[in-house]
Amino acid sequence: MRGRPAVGRRKLIDGIRWRVRTGAPWRDLPSEYGPWQTVYxxxxxWQRxxxxxxxxTRLGPGGRGRAGVVDLGRRGQPAQPHRPGRPPYPPHGDTL
Structure with a gap:
């Protein structure tokens, strides 16, 4: 087989979620989500x-979501809120 190994769609979506949640630049996306160019x-x-x-629309009011909140938790389980005193996302090696 030629080329690069395929990155699963779930990992790409998780990468998008990470980027939206953190607000970090696309280039700072952790490699566990695949190449940033692929995720972007x-x-x-999907934006276009x-x-x-x-x-x-499907996950908002009247859909499966609650009051317009989209929960893309793993394996259909509700996403866990972060605990007080801990960052809402795992650190990715950069410090401010």
Whole structure:
């Protein structure tokens, strides 16, 4: 088989979630989510073709979500809020 190994769609979505949650630049995306260019490419493709509004509409009020809150927790389980005194995301090696 030629080329790079495929990155699973779930990892790419988790990478998008990480970037949106942290506000970090795309280039700072941890490698566990795949190449930042691939994650960004999926984000932009879904932005251009209207996937994000459709997803938010389906998961918003009247859909499976609650009051417009989209929970993309792992394996369909509710996402766990961060505990007080701890950062809401795992550190990725950069310090301010």
């Amino acid at each position: 490419g999926l984000f932009r493709r 073709d209207g996937t994000w509004p459709e997803l938010l």
